[in-house]
Amino acid sequence: MKTDHVDTILAQWKAQRPDLDCSPMGVIGRVGRAKQLMTIRVDGVFKQFDLSNIEFDILASLRRASEAVTPTELYQTLMLSSGAMSTRVDGLVKRGLVERQASEIDRRSCLVTLTTEGLVLIDKVVEAHVDNEREMLSSLDDNEQAQLAALLKKWLMANE
Amino acid sequence: MKTDHVDTILAQWKAQRPDLDCSPMGVIGRVGRAKQLMTIRVDGVFKQFDLSNIEFDILASLRRASEAVTPTELYQTLMLSSGAMSTRVDGLVKRGLVERQASEIDRRSCLVTLTTEGLVLIDKVVEAHVDNEREMLSSLDDNEQAQLAALLKKWLMANE
DNA sequence: TATTGTTATACTCTATAACTATA
DNA sequence: TATAGTTATAGAGTATAACAATA
Numbered sequence: 001m002k003t004d005h006v007d008t009i010l011a012q013w014k015a016q017r018p019d020l021d022c023s024p025m026g027v028i029g030r031v032g033r034a035k036q037l038m039t040i041r042v043d044g045v046f047k048q049f050d051l052s053n054i055e056f057d058i059l060a061s062l063r064r065a066s067e068a069v070t071p072t073e074l075y076q077t078l079m080l081s082s083g084a085m086s087t088r089v090d091g092l093v094k095r096g097l098v099e100r101q102a103s104e105i106d107r108r109s110c111l112v113t114l115t116t117e118g119l120v121l122i123d124k125v126v127e128a129h130v131d132n133e134r135e136m137l138s139s140l141d142d143n144e145q146a147q148l149a150a151l152l153k154k155w156l157m158a159n160e
Numbered sequence: 161m162k163t164d165h166v167d168t169i170l171a172q173w174k175a176q177r178p179d180l181d182c183s184p185m186g187v188i189g190r191v192g193r194a195k196q197l198m199t200i201r202v203d204g205v206f207k208q209f210d211l212s213n214i215e216f217d218i219l220a221s222l223r224r225a226s227e228a229v230t231p232t233e234l235y236q237t238l239m240l241s242s243g244a245m246s247t248r249v250d251g252l253v254k255r256g257l258v259e260r261q262a263s264e265i266d267r268r269s270c271l272v273t274l275t276t277e278g279l280v281l282i283d284k285v286v287e288a289h290v291d292n293e294r295e296m297l298s299s300l301d302d303n304e305q306a307q308l309a310a311l312l313k314k315w316l317m318a319n320e
Numbered sequence: 321t322a323t324t325g326t327t328a329t330a331c332t333c334t335a336t337a338a339c340t341a342t343a
Numbered sequence: 344t345a346t347a348g349t350t351a352t353a354g355a356g357t358a359t360a361a362c363a364a365t366a
């Protein structure tokens with residue numbers, strides 16, 4: 001029976017603390033380990049377009065949105081501080097990927113929108129990103145992928 | 161049919177980019193989202209013991225190891241730079257949780273070991289940690305947890 | 321008074337590379 | 344020469360809070 005890295009850790013705990021049932025680590029440890037390895041490969045694609053993970057998330061949020069988005073919505077959705085979001089948006093503005101437009105109804109506020117250049121870029125990046133993800137999952141067949149998504153979704157619906 | 165956060169994102173992509181098959185996001189996005197939420201709760205327990213995630217990993221590595229561990233082994237296992245590991249070990253030494261012992265065979269090297277205090281602490285933390293993880297998984301039954309672990313393990317064996 | 325968004329500050333964490341001592 | 348580990352430096356990224364403008 002083949003093993004992964006988490007099996008090794010579980011065996012070590014079993015040897016040192018046989019009184020402890022570490023089986024939850026077999027689930028949560030693997031979620032963390034998988035995420036870690038997936039992140040490296042996902043970020044590799046973003047890096048090809050000179051984007052960080054968060055910059056991708058901002059551009060993708062703007063691309064997905066059917067209505068205009070404010071900085072407040074962005075930092076709340078992406079779980080960043082308002083200050084951090086200002087800094088990030090600044091960087092994207094400097095690169096000509098997004099613009100700030102004054103709000104017509106609330107003069108304290110603004111709307112962050114993609115420039116044409118930003119739209120073209122995020123559309124390219126998303127395509128490369130999804131292709132990369134599909135390739136990353138090729139070690140599981142369609143049924144296994146669906147099962148995995150369904151189990152995680154069940155957990156998420158109870159915990160998010 | 162109930163939905164989670166990833167369903168929302170998938171629906172938005174479907175609306176804006178109907179040409180794009182984003183189904184891989186349904187898997188990888190959920191792994192990431194689950195990891196994100198799990199991390200918050202896992203770190204909550206570590207924080208109760210005034211430990212960071214990495215400090216826990218160092219203490220746990222030492223506790224699990226059957227033989228003495230060098231800083232080099234630690235930073236390679238935990239994927240940190242040597243400098244970062246030195247800083248981390250320093251902090252744990254200052255708190256009396258680990259000690260550096262000169263190696264008897266290689267005088268450039270040292271062995272990092274748990275103090276009695278460190279051993280007592282990590283044993284307590286691991287117990288609280290596993291209890292917390294078990295509670296976090298209570299929305300899945302034993303069979304579902306096993307399935308989830310098995311699917312992730314299959315992916316990990318092909319990708320790590 | 322409360323809220324939106326920006327700016328300024330300080331902090332945490334890290335990688336890099338220079339460095340010491342030893343192999 | 345190469346390696347183990349430490350130290351010093353600099354950089355990235357962040358939260359916090361003060362701030363200005365508007366609600």
